[in-house]
Amino acid sequence: MPTIFSHAIFSSALGAAYAGRATAHSWPPRFWVLAGLSSVIPDFDVIAFGLGIPYRSVWGHRGITHSLLFAVLTGALLAGLAFRRQDLAEMQRSRFSLACFFSLAIASHFVLDALTNGGLGVAWLAPFDHTRYFLPWRPIRVSPIGADFFSQYGLLVLASEILWVWLPSLALVLVARGFRRNTNRQHNLN
Numbered sequence: 001m002p003t004i005f006s007h008a009i010f011s012s013a014l015g016a017a018y019a020g021r022a023t024a025h026s027w028p029p030r031f032w033v034l035a036g037l038s039s040v041i042p043d044f045d046v047i048a049f050g051l052g053i054p055y056r057s058v059w060g061h062r063g064i065t066h067s068l069l070f071a072v073l074t075g076a077l078l079a080g081l082a083f084r085r086q087d088l089a090e091m092q093r094s095r096f097s098l099a100c101f102f103s104l105a106i107a108s109h110f111v112l113d114a115l116t117n118g119g120l121g122v123a124w125l126a127p128f129d130h131t132r133y134f135l136p137w138r139p140i141r142v143s144p145i146g147a148d149f150f151s152q153y154g155l156l157v158l159a160s161e162i163l164w165v166w167l168p169s170l171a172l173v174l175v176a177r178g179f180r181r182n183t184n185r186q187h188n189l190n
């Protein structure tokens with residue numbers, strides 16, 4: 001996995017793009033907290049190692065909590081439980097739209113995992129198909145689980161995540177902002 005920080009940074013960038021013209025002040029803080037945390041949730045499955053569940057099992061790391069079904073259900077749950085009708089009116093978003101966003105933010109976790117160069121692949125199609133998948137291109141160094149992170153390899157992981165996750169996240173925010181400015185300008189001209 002990339003580190004949980006990188007997952008959170010990427011899904012926060014997705015949140016900024018999704019929020020559009022809205023700012024951190026005009027949307028409930030809950031949205032921003034959940035945008036960052038939602039993409040970290042799948043890695044709670046590392047407790048499987050402590051419980052003696054094999055990595056390869058569908059209940060193991062990168063198994064069921066890394067499936068599209070999990071992303072859709074958890075995304076719908078977050079959108080359904082964490083926002084009141086009044087929040088939705090203020091945000092000018094429907095519950096369905098928020099559910100789609102959170103599902104996408106969670107699914108971004110699987111994409112980043114599938115870009116890493118180690119461990120087992122991601123069980124995207126679980127529980128229907130337990131095959132573990134990677135993407136054909138895997139530039140992100142896999143992050144060690146536990147104390148090994150504070151090592152020379154840990155620094156290489158961090159450098160690879162800055163290059164392949166943090167910078168693209170920044171680019172995403174800047175492109176979304178540029179796109180928004182352009183749309184505003186065209187709006188003003190009309």
Ligand SMILES: [Zn+2]
Nearest residue numbers: 001042043113
């Ligand atoms: Zn993961």
